[in-house]
Amino acid sequence: MSRILIDIPEVQLAELTQLVEHQQRPRAMLIREAIAAYILQHKLEQGAEPFGLWKKKKPDGLAYQKELRAEW
Template sequence: MSVMIGLDMGRILLDLSDEVIKRLDDLKVQRNLPRAELLREAVEQYLERQSNTTISNALGLWQGCEEDGVEYQRKLREEW
């Protein structure tokens, strides 16, 4: 759950299908949380997952390259 005390917050308008709103309301009852808190939590989780995915996609990028990484770096710096 987010800690909201002392945080500046903006507002957004979000259009959701009736089915999604119904599912959100069911979750609201189940977890006893307001819709807004559930949506904040979902957005935070989504953004965290996206940043982790970006990092994961970059790991191992150099794997399988024939060129030495340090030599490649030197060539790039010579272009400066």
């Protein structure tokens, strides 16, 4: 595990301290969980993007699909 040094506003540090005291868990653990949740959220958002043929036809993928199948 690597260590990093970050600067956060005093207000956020105070709120984090309250969470630490309330949950009786280490601050580092809460920060790691927050980072993991942030990464997961952004991975899901990126995964929701259309890919392949659909990417160029975002507005109406179903109409595009029917158009392609009509050629068969």
